[in-house]
Amino acid sequence: MTHSGLCNVAILAGGMGTRLKVRTGNLPKPMAPIHGRPVLEHQIELCRRHGFTRIALLVHYEHETIHAHFGDGAAFGVELTYCIEGEARGTAGALSDALSSMDERFLVLYGDTYADIDLRAIWKRHADTQAAATLLLHPNDHPHDSDLVEVDADGRVIAVHPYPHPEGSAFRNLVNAALYVMDRQRLSSLIPTDRKSDLAKHTFPAMLSAGLRLHAHITPEYIKDMGTPERLDKVERDITVGLPERLSTRSPRTAVFLDRDGTINVEVNHLNSPDQLALIPGAGDAVRALNRAGVLAVGVTNQPVVARGEVSMAGLERIHAKLDHLLGQSKAFLDGLYVCPHHPHKGFPGEVPELKIECDCRKPRTGLIDRAVRDLAIDRRSSWIVGDTSSDIEAGRRAGLRTVLVRTGHAGLDGKQNVSPDYVVPDLAAAVDWILRGHSSVARQLFSVCAAATTSRLVLVGGPARAGKTSAAQVLAELMTAAGRTSHVISLDGWLLPGEARAEGHGVLDRYDMPTARALLQSLLLASDRREIRVPEHDRKNRTLRAGAPRSIGPNDLLVVEGVTALMDDALLAQTDVRVFVDVPDDIRRERLQAEYAWRGDDPATVAHRLASRERDELPAVRASAARATHHLQSI
Missing domain, CATH: 3.40.50.300 (P-loop containing nucleotide triphosphate hydrolases)
Structure with a gap:
């Protein structure tokens, strides 16, 4: 971080909060209270905690109320600069007006989100990639009405799909979470001065069209907008039950690793088209239950159809976009999806020679799980795997996870591995119920047996x-x-x-x-x-x-x-x-x-x-x- 005296954070705090007026009256949206404190105060504390203390507040509606509460920021351990917008010109317009107050590189936060994010991590990601902008992305439970971002295998943004989406479309569930790192000099010429414009809908597509590199920082950490009474209540409930804490980087996370075919979706043997994909009844609700509990839902799947030449990697992405879409209809999402495209046996028409290898990621090997553990800071000891084959169970055993076999799909009858699961249940819904509720209930009742x-x-x-x-x-x-x-x-x-x-x-x-x-x-x-x-x-x-x-x-x-x-x-x-x-x-x-x-x-x-x-x-x-x-x- 530089220390030029200019601001290294811009918080877009000009919103009126029209939909919140039934709760907040004439208060500006960033002053809406969450557990007794304005959401903007939570954001300022987040910035201070991660070492970002020179903050520009981009204000408009009732800015006097915001200034009266925060002053120069000294009482909150930060230095505040107020950039007062005379006429509302959208998120991009407000940022354009404030650029003269900003450092060469700065964070952008929206004043209507509650976040518990490691800001230093996205700052480092931006510095490592030398992108023009880095966007915080995450899956959410309402992708159908969110701006979705398409990224390549290296995390480079290749397209932005603003809401509303075309009829019949399906995109991967990677949502623009409205938190960015940006470089000042790459912005000034891309934001119009004569009309309203929006960062997500206008500026980022313009940057892509200009050939600028945008990168994604994908994280399961907690960030939610609270711009309606319902969303405000949800954020407060989430904080009360500790959801932001469980998803934070301050301690290792608990995960449930999920096989794909036969566990989440119906087994059709070598699925190679989105049209073949259908969720097993109850699977969407089961994944949603993990999401709501703050337990990561991580897909780990062998896809030999790629090596066999039956589907391309682009085709596999379309299949997974359909999977995300179907889960999204249940307000559910996967926090990560790790795929092995390899297959060791040769002799298939159209096979891809470079993928016909012995790899470390094809289950029952543990490469997919190991990678997810590193990427998502997962605690193996508290985590589980759910699958329908003996290879899933053996992979979980080798990786140090508790194992649950479901009786959907192959139901463990594939005979490939001589291994016994820890638990056997009818389907994914029963598996998640056991993991979230049943296991702890039985454990509590057994404490006296342990003593005896x-x-x-x-x-x-x-x-x-x-x-x-x-x-x-x-x-x-x-x-x-x-x-x-x-x-x-x-x-x-x-x-x-x-x-x-x-x-x-x-x-x-x-x-x-x-x-x-x-x-x-x-x-x-x-x-x-x-x-x-x-x-x-x-x-x-x-x-x-x-x-x-x-x-x-x-x-x-x-x-x-x-x-x-x-x-x-x-x-x-x-x-x-x-x-x-x-x-x-x-x-x-x-x-x-x-x-x-x-x-x-x-x-x-x-x-x-x-x-x-x-x-x-x-x-x-x-x-x-x-x-x-x-x-x-x-x-x-």
């Missing part, structure tokens, strides 16, 4: 089918591992007998090979050395068993054994006094069972028969086992 399990080798987790036992067991293992105790979840479903060997009417215990399960668990509990084991895994789709991934279990590790029969077997009960019963309301349990049977492909008559059989043959005995539990947990 401190000196135990075994915890049993039982309850009805689809009550949430597997998820509760995994959360318990996470909590114990975080407390320094290595823990392993073992599911008794690995010892379910084949479907044809499960005779109905003989009791639920007879559906399991309990002697084999007991023998393995007993050997682990008595072992004085580390053991390598493979626990069979139950494929719920096909009702078959498959070999599980190898596990290494130490003599002091905690075993968390979960299953319908966990609290019904006397031999297991004799091994521990830490026993958890997990339950869920009957309507939710039945709904989950019906959904699972339908997912397997059972017809309605078969579903009804299976439900009735379970209610008669299994549920009473399982519910009776609750009396043998030391802890009770209500799932959601």
Whole structure:
């Protein structure tokens, strides 16, 4: 930053606030209060906090009120200069009139936005690129009525698409957030003096037409306009719940990494046209829930169709513009979308030779995730990945994320990786609900179990089918591992007998090979050395068993054994006094069972028969086992 005595910040503070008059009366818009202080005061404090203290206020309507409040700025730790606009000439006209007060390089803020932005970062971005102007861009929840900016792979602005957009158009959700760094000498000849003009609608397109370079600074940080009563209320609510803080650069951010095909949008196998793209029901609302919670929604997707020559990078951009458009209809957005265009196998007609490589970004490798972690300052320990394939889950495991498999798309049945997800849910909506609400709810209920399990080798987790036992067991293992105790979840479903060997009417215990399960668990509990084991895994789709991934279990590790029969077997009960019963309301349990049977492909008559059989043959005995539990947990 230079120190010439000229101003290094211009704040456009001339607005009347017509739409806010029902709240603010005759106050100028920049004086609208947010939590008791004018929004302009919040902006001045933001500038001061980042070392920008020479500020020009570009004022017009009721400028005396602004001057009376701020004076020369000394009380706020800054130096203020007032540039009074005699006749309103738009944002560009006001800035043109103030250029003589500005330094060679300066920030531009709009007086009707609340922002929590690292101003030094955009200043550095501008200096590094030597652009004529740098625009702060971000995705928002209303791209349909926003000015959208098109950028190339290097972050250079190539087009500005002002609102309103042409009928049927779809652009990437990169919104002009109304915060810029600009160079003074490149502006003076581009702003007309004889009429109103707007920076976004007129000046930036004129700069592009003149061949000047504009660059983007894309960030998930918080910046919102508050020019209507509804938007003002929203900003105040966001501040109250800590949304600007969670999105700021002051601490690492939490993210949910999202696979694309089969997770967000319907799997069509090698999607290569925007016309093929349709959101899975509930996906838009799920992404919006992440946005509103201040959790980054980051897409990570393998797109071998590019290497195979089935779509160009420009075509892929059009597909992603359609994705942004569809998400925007749900007031949702992705904070970033990271793409691997490579494919290692050759022999496809029209393939792109330079993309037919072994790369570090194709899942299950972690290159896409690693790049997003660096770019967006993400904390891996608090973050998640949601996907529909074993490659998604393996990528998340390698990257140190919690993993959630959805039963849409390939539903984990692709068979490419021998890996088990931490959690399995029906779809993205259920995954986000678990991440934002369910996981913490279950964790709170398990704190007392953690205390009781401190000196135990075994915890049993039982309850009805689809009550949430597997998820509760995994959360318990996470909590114990975080407390320094290595823990392993073992599911008794690995010892379910084949479907044809499960005779109905003989009791639920007879559906399991309990002697084999007991023998393995007993050997682990008595072992004085580390053991390598493979626990069979139950494929719920096909009702078959498959070999599980190898596990290494130490003599002091905690075993968390979960299953319908966990609290019904006397031999297991004799091994521990830490026993958890997990339950869920009957309507939710039945709904989950019906959904699972339908997912397997059972017809309605078969579903009804299976439900009735379970209610008669299994549920009473399982519910009776609750009396043998030391802890009770209500799932959601």
